Amino acid sequence: MPRPDHQPTSESERLAAWGPELLSNGRARFRLWAPDKRAMILELDGAAPVTMERSADGWFSAVADAEPGARYRFRLDDELVVPDPASRAQSGGVHGWSVLIDLTAYRWRSAEWRGRPWEETVIEEVHAGVLGGFPGLAERLPEMAERGVTAIEIMPVAAFAGSRNWGYDGVLPYAVAESYGSPEDFKTLIDRAHDLGLMVFLDVVYNHFGPDGNYLGAYASDFFDADADTPWGGAVAVSREPVRRFFIDNAMMWLDEYRIDGLRFDAVHAIADNAFLDEMAKEVRAAFPDRYIHLVLENEHNDAERLAPDLYDAQWNDDFHNVLHVLLTGEDEGYYAGFADNPTAKLARCLAEGFIYQGETPPGSDHARGTPSGGLSTTRFVSFLQNHDQTGNRAMGERLTVLTDSDRLRAATALLLLMPQIPLLFMGDYEGSHSPFLFFTDFHDDLADAVREGRRGEFASFSAFADPEARERIPDPNAQSTFNTSRPEPGPDAERWRRLYRELLTLRHTQIVPRLASAQGLGVEVLGKGAVTARWRMADSAVLSIAINLGEDGVCFPDVEGETLFELQRAGAPASFRATLAA
Numbered sequence: 271m272p273r274p275d276h277q278p279t280s281e282s283e284r285l286a287a288w289g290p291e292l293l294s295n296g297r298a299r300f301r302l303w304a305p306d307k308r309a310m311i312l313e314l315d316g317a318a319p320v321t322m323e324r325s326a327d328g329w330f331s332a333v334a335d336a337e338p339g340a341r342y343r344f345r346l347d348d349e350l351v352v353p354d355p356a357s358r359a360q361s362g363g364v365h366g367w368s369v370l371i372d373l374t375a376y377r378w379r380s381a382e383w384r385g386r387p388w389e390e391t392v393i394e395e396v397h398a399g400v401l402g403g404f405p406g407l408a409e410r411l412p413e414m415a416e417r418g419v420t421a422i423e424i425m426p427v428a429a430f431a432g433s434r435n436w437g438y439d440g441v442l443p444y445a446v447a448e449s450y451g452s453p454e455d456f457k458t459l460i461d462r463a464h465d466l467g468l469m470v471f472l473d474v475v476y477n478h479f480g481p482d483g484n485y486l487g488a489y490a491s492d493f494f495d496a497d498a499d500t501p502w503g504g505a506v507a508v509s510r511e512p513v514r515r516f517f518i519d520n521a522m523m524w525l526d527e528y529r530i531d532g533l534r535f536d537a538v539h540a541i542a543d544n545a546f547l548d549e550m551a552k553e554v555r556a557a558f559p560d561r562y563i564h565l566v567l568e569n570e571h572n573d574a575e576r577l578a579p580d581l582y583d584a585q586w587n588d589d590f591h592n593v594l595h596v597l598l599t600g601e602d603e604g605y606y607a608g609f610a611d612n613p614t615a616k617l618a619r620c621l622a623e624g625f626i627y628q629g630e631t632p633p634g635s636d637h638a639r640g641t642p643s644g645g646l647s648t649t650r651f652v653s654f655l656q657n658h659d660q661t662g663n664r665a666m667g668e669r670l671t672v673l674t675d676s677d678r679l680r681a682a683t684a685l686l687l688l689m690p691q692i693p694l695l696f697m698g699d700y701e702g703s704h705s706p707f708l709f710f711t712d713f714h715d716d717l718a719d720a721v722r723e724g725r726r727g728e729f730a731s732f733s734a735f736a737d738p739e740a741r742e743r744i745p746d747p748n749a750q751s752t753f754n755t756s757r758p759e760p761g762p763d764a765e766r767w768r769r770l771y772r773e774l775l776t777l778r779h780t781q782i783v784p785r786l787a788s789a790q791g792l793g794v795e796v797l798g799k800g801a802v803t804a805r806w807r808m809a810d811s812a813v814l815s816i817a818i819n820l821g822e823d824g825v826c827f828p829d830v831e832g833e834t835l836f837e838l839q840r841a842g843a844p845a846s847f848r849a850t851l852a853a
Contacts, residue, residue: 288516289356289444290342290370298336298370302344302354303329303512304489313351315341315367328490328512338375341367352485356444356516357429359453364429364441364483373527376457380464385531385562386420388583389649389786392687392775393471393694394419395657397707398427399434400757401697404451404459411463417700417768418775421469423534425658427456428475431482432712434753436662437473438536439480439711443520453528460529469531471564472524476517477506477540482717500540508546518550525554525563532564534586539570551581566652572625572640577650584692589626590653591660593617594682597800597820598674603732608632614802614821618794621689621804621816624651648690648789648806655679655686656696658707662756665729665744667706669698671761678820680770681847684838685818687774688782688849690789690806695771698758702767708745710753718748766842773841781836781851785809798825812853819846 291299300312305328312320312332322330322344336342341361345351353360357368394414401407407424414422428440433449440447446456463470478500479486486493487504493513498505507513524530538547551565567576567585576582593609593616596602602610609616609626611633616626623644631638643650656670670679686693698705713721726744729735735744745752761767785808792805792813800821806814817827833850 288512288519289354289358290336292338292370292372293333296335296337297333298340299331299333300336300342300344300354301329301331302489304344304346306491307346307489310489311345313343313345319345336370338370338372340370342370343367346489350485350488352488353442355442355486356520357442358444360429360442360445360448363448364431368445371453376454378457378529379461380529383464383529384560385564386467386469387562388564388692390779390783391421391469391564391692392419392778393421393423393652393692394697394700395423395425395654395694396697397425397437397658397756398450399437399447400753403449404446404455408459408462411459411466411468415466415468417772418779419468419695421471421531422463423471423473423694426473426475426536429483430480432714434710434712434750435480436658436709436711438475439482440475441480441483443474443476443517444523457528464529469562469564471532471534471566472528472530473534473536474521474524475536476508476520477537479506481721482713498542506541508541508543514546514549517546518553521550521554522557525558531562532566532583534566534568536568537570538567544573544576547576548581555580570639572627572643574625574628574641574643574646577643577646584650584652586657586694587620587624587651587653587691589616589624590620590651590691591655591657593620593626594655594685594820595660595670598670598678598682601673607634614796614798614800618796618802618804621802622791622794624648624691644791647787648791649692649786651691652694653686653689653691654694654696655682656699657694658696661696661707662709665732665735667708667745667756669703669706671702671704676763677844677846680842681818681820681844683770684774684843684847684849685816687771687778688814688836689804689816690782690786690808690814693778698761700768700771701758701764702761703758703764704761705757705759706755707758708752708756709747710756711747712753713748722746722748770842774838774843777836777838777841777849782808782814785812785814789814795828797827798823801825803828812851815850815852817848 310322310330312322320332320334322332324330343351354368358371359369361367361369398407426437426440427446429442429445429447430440460470494504495507565582567582593613596606596609596613620626625640625643627640628642629638726741735741787809789806789808792807794804801819803817819825830850833852836849
């Protein structure tokens with residue numbers, strides 16, 4: 271798909287674009303970058319095969335009679351036919367036919383929607399599959415809007431093998447998963463969200479492909495970097511122009527064709543190419559000058575430079591989650607080890623400066639992590655107590671509702687929702703869900719065995735799973751029951767949690783959000799083990815003060831004379847949390 275802001279200047283540039291293009295008079299142009307191949311056949315379901323023309327740089331193209339709904343694929347040789355890697359829809363899964371889609375057919379009801387300012391953002395992360403696909407998720411939107419959420423962030427929807435998956439095993443990034451619904455179903459969901467004033471963010475994966483259904487290596491080995499590796503296999507070679515365009519144009523597609531309001535880029539540290547990240551952000555900014563478009567990174571490098579005003583709005587702040595998890599549960603294995611030493615001081619730094627690691631080397635690591643972040647606005651950080659990763663990456667998928675006591679979790683929830691960083695909730699939080707969120711897939715045969723055993727092997731170094739018999743109790747990712755169990759159900763104290771979230775989010779929208787732009791930290795004081803107080807200068811020069819005690823011992827919070835004390839206990843917050851505002 272050509273970029274919205276860009277008109278091709280030559281025939282060769284126009285042809286060197288991913289995905290099909292509908293032409294006039296019932297015809298379409300089909301394209302594929304296959305530099306490893308000398309010949310390629312276009313197959314259209316019910317029509318004669320078409321020999322494609324090859325350019326010197328490895329692009330194949332062909333024009334053929336084809337209407338929207340036509341099924342097509344590419345034949346590499348007598349043994350292998352492949353789908354279009356830029357297919358907008360599939361018929362019969364990721365190994366089946368690609369489907370030609372009219373990208374302009376949908377008529378938007380909310381055509382005037384321009385989004386919302388970043389400061390208003392309160393995100394709820396959701397998984398479309400466990401919530402009933404796009405239609406099922408759409409039914410939940412009014413309740414989300416009513417409770418004060420202003421944006422849903424949908425875990426990846428790119429087509430994957432099987433009928434259920436977290437989404438991070440996608441292999442066709444331009445096509446929505448058939449089990450969730452059609453492209454029109456997805457647009458209907460987005461339209462409904464915009465009608466309700468909700469932004470829609472989408473999690474996209476540009477650092478790897480899943481293990482089943484990725485055919486790119488069969489005809490475009492240069493798509494991958496043989497000299498670089500990631501936890502998921504060979505790194506994508508974004509330094510090569512066709513690969514850059516594949517991903518940048520994909521980002522443009524979601525924002526343009528689907529009117530998505532923002533993207534969360536998964537694990538960009540595994541891409542390891544800041545020039546690519548910067549180019550993508552700048553193209554997006556130039557393409558949509560009249561809309562609020564929000565770009566968020568997941569980046570273990572804690573790279574403050576990527577959060578410059580013309581690049582990315584924010585980064586997921588794993589540091590906040592990790593240190594709060596240690597304080598709430600006492601766990602200190604795995605990635606929590608880097609936050610177990612003096613977690614109170616680490617929480618203080620997080621509240622004051624955003625990142626905890628700003629150039630230091632975490633315990634157990636052999637390299638420094640992070641850059642200084644104290645000069646950034648507080649809204650450059652998206653913080654959370656739970657999300658798909660730190661819940662689903664647990665062996666048994668437990669939520670904090672079953673890992674810590676209610677009062678401490680309520681205090682941490684109040685901190686999350688009233689501090690000036692951007693809050694992210696995970697589906698089920700609002701109702702105090704006890705349902706686990708497990709890692710699930712739908713692989714078969716040898717791959718299913720490998721994923722199951724690999725999953726159990728990941729936890730061999732954890733004390734609770736050192737015994738092989740204990741590891742056998744870890745749910746099989748491929749079992750239907752694992753997926754079914756991951757649907758969030760209201761917890762036993764659901765109404766009390768609903769009241770807490772409603773009251774806290776009302777306070778956030780009325781008292782915090784109007785003052786949030788350019789908020790800066792004024793300092794943090796450690797009051798005792800697990801107890802801190804923090805202050806921020808808000809946009810109108812008011813001072814927001816928050817005090818929290820997650821420790822076992824009582825502490826005295828500082829005097830609040832001259833300040834407006836939020837009546838949080840009436841909302842269900844414990845006495846171990848206090849928030850005040852001084853004009």
